[in-house]
Amino acid sequence: MQHFINVLLNGITQGIVIAAFALALVLIFRSTRIVNFAQGSQAMFTTYIALTLMNNDFPYWVAFLGALAAGFIIGAVLERVVIRPLEGGMELNIVIATLGLYVAIQALAAILFGSDYKSFSSPVGVQGFQVGDLNLALTPTSIFVICTVGVVVVGLTLLFQKTQLGLTMRAAAFDGEVSRILGVRVSHLLTFGWALAGLVGSVAGILVATGSFIYPSYMESLIAFGFIAAVIGGLDSPIGAVVGGLILGIVNSLVSGYLAPGLVTIGAFVVLIAVLLLKPGGLFSSTQARRV
Structure with a gap:
């Protein structure tokens, strides 16, 4: 029983981290x-920017906010400098550009920060809780991760459903020409969308690093699982990203805990295929939305 509980708790924690990254992908697409x-x-x-600040004696929370600010700025700059000139051409050009950025940024990080493993401390404990005779795979860091992602989800949901800015962003994404005719500054909204996604992505990067080690390619597995989670939930649904992340995290933990860690990737793709066969648009996305 203890093993099952720990596998489940570990899956929830993994799923929350995957969900945080999937949220950033959903923000860009939405x-x-x-x-x-x-x-x-x-x-x-x-x-790495956060770690540099911490190594220069800045508190964890200052470094956390510094990373979020950097993510916001980098997202805005990339949209203006790289993505904006490619708009109006083939959509494949933008896809190729983002793949190029993926490689270039990783290489730049290796040059600036090195390729060695570096410890990233946690602001809270990493020791698991004990309930009676049970040693739970749940730590204060896990609770911190869950609560942080919860705040992000609530904030994004309120932004897109309850604010004029969020509704305008969605309208501009679906039909930019009509939005321009109505006086909406679409270019500014697109830049803000990339900036906001960069901020949320920074949250995911810090959460997966907290209490662990980082190196230039430490996000690679999370990138794959984040894309799968976003597609499972529906690429235009923040709630779907969270649900998809939780499903994937729990499945990955069950496969690793009861079968073999090497089968985790296969298990993830089996879940993806099963969901797409049942609902091609994802669990929380309508077919109409996905065709746009």
Whole structure:
């Protein structure tokens, strides 16, 4: 019983981290209808910025906010400098550009920060709780991760459903020409969408690093699982990203805990295929939305 409980708790924690990254992907797609393959490299780079601040005696929370600010700025700059000139051409050009950014940012991080493993401390404990005779795979760091992602989910849901800015961003993404005719400054909204996604991606990068080690390619597995989770939930649904992340995290933990760690990737793709066969648009996305 203890093993099952720990496997489940570990899956929930993994799923929450996957969900955080999937949220960043959903933000880009929801506001620009673009899938950003460089999102993981952006998150990795801002995590290194946070670590640099911490190594220079800045508190964890100052470094955390510094990484979020860096993620916001990097997202805006990339949209203006790299993505904006490619708009109006083939959509494949933007996809290739984001893949190029993925490689370039990772290489830049290796040059600036080195390729060695570096410890990233946690602001809270990493020792698991004990309930009676049970040693739970649940730590204060896990609770911190869960609560942080919860705040992000609530904030994004309120932004897109309850604010004029969020509704305008969605309208501009679905039909930019009509939005321009109505006086909406679409270019500014697209930049803000990339910036906001960069900020959320930075949250994911820090959460997966907290209490662990980082190196230039430490986000690679999370990138793959984040894309799968976003597609499972529906690329235009923040709630779907969270549900998809939780499903994937629990499945991955069950496969690793009861079968073999080497089968985790296969298990993830089996879940993806099963969901797409039942609902091609994802669990929380309508077919109409996905065709746009």
